[in-house]
Amino acid sequence: MTVHVARQPIFNRKEQTVAYELLYRDSDGKHPGTSINGDEATIEVLANSLLNIGLDKLSRGKQVYINFTENLLLQHFPEILPAEKIVIELLEEIETTAGIKAACKELKAKGYTLALDDFLLRDENKELIQYADIIKVDFLNTTKAERGKMKRDMAGLPLIWLAEKVETREHLQEALDEGFFFAEPTIISAKSIPQFSGRYFVILHEVMSSEPNVYKIAKLIEADLSLSYKLLKLLNRTVFIQRKKIKTIHQAIMLIGLDELKKWLFVMMFSSSDSMCSEEVIRVSLVRAKTLELLALCYLHDEPSSLFFLLGMLSMIDVFIHKPIEVLLQDLPVDEKIKEALLFEDGTLFQLLHLIVEMERGHWTAVSEISHEMQMEERVLLACYQDAFQWADMIIKTEAGLDYI
16 A cells, blocks of 8 residues: 655744644545555554655654554554654544553653644543643634633643644634644745845846847846846756856856746745745745646646746745735736636636645545546656655755855
């Protein structure tokens, strides 16, 4: 059996990534609990992902949230992993038996962190609170009144509150006001990016115009020494490293073409060291863009792959600049297909973007349905997604080090 793993970042109130939750499924695109024994699913995830890939590589040195079944808890299975590396999630269906209470007490004594998943305070589960460090609350399946009552009833306890399925601005504001951590990357807010309304905006506008002038573009980039330096270094150290070294901006444009230049300008803009965006939001944008590009190269040959890359980068532009996306797109000569996808949620581009977003959220049934409808093999989809993660990490590390070369 093959088990595939996705990660969902967990943010603190400062929008910093503090951990990752593992979201997994079987090779048929279903949550393992619907098709195989839950014990086997967790064991396969640990064997295939944590042990083969490496825990630090998977989590980038942060804690990893992992679901454990009642049976695995009773068998002391979490103890094969370092206590400081994992958060043990107790699913809501686990009954509060004497055996479970004893297992939780022993895990706590050994320094493990315990989280109660999808928690809603009831008489039958209140005894587990004494062992918990983290309370995870589903904002879609609980009311504001229920959440408020829980926090009042457990006031004074040394607990971290983690909000899940925070999918509206109102939920986000409530989570922040009430001191919740949260696990929903698509609604993170950030300060405006000064470069976007300045030099990047001017350059992108010229590059994306119907009749771009290569010489004008080169001059605009060359007028900014920092941008010129970083762009040349980034290109020389990444995809073009095997080619002849690029020495001038004009040479770079002629060698890579305007479509590629658009891609790299967006990468530079979003990952610029003086932007105020969290690294995880940058990573999500890059992963979306690269996954869409790779899938387009595999399946969608009627459009340039760069179109799909730009769709991914633009899909979170409103999160970066904290302005409505319809306002932002008015100021860029963006392809109508991208506007159709982002503004009207219609067309092939939107369908493909929706597929990637469902993967981010671990909605495996929807992923299976959409990929089947689009006639895409799930093994190819997952391979592209994994390659995109590695590429995004490389880009972020490269960009972070450019100032020190």
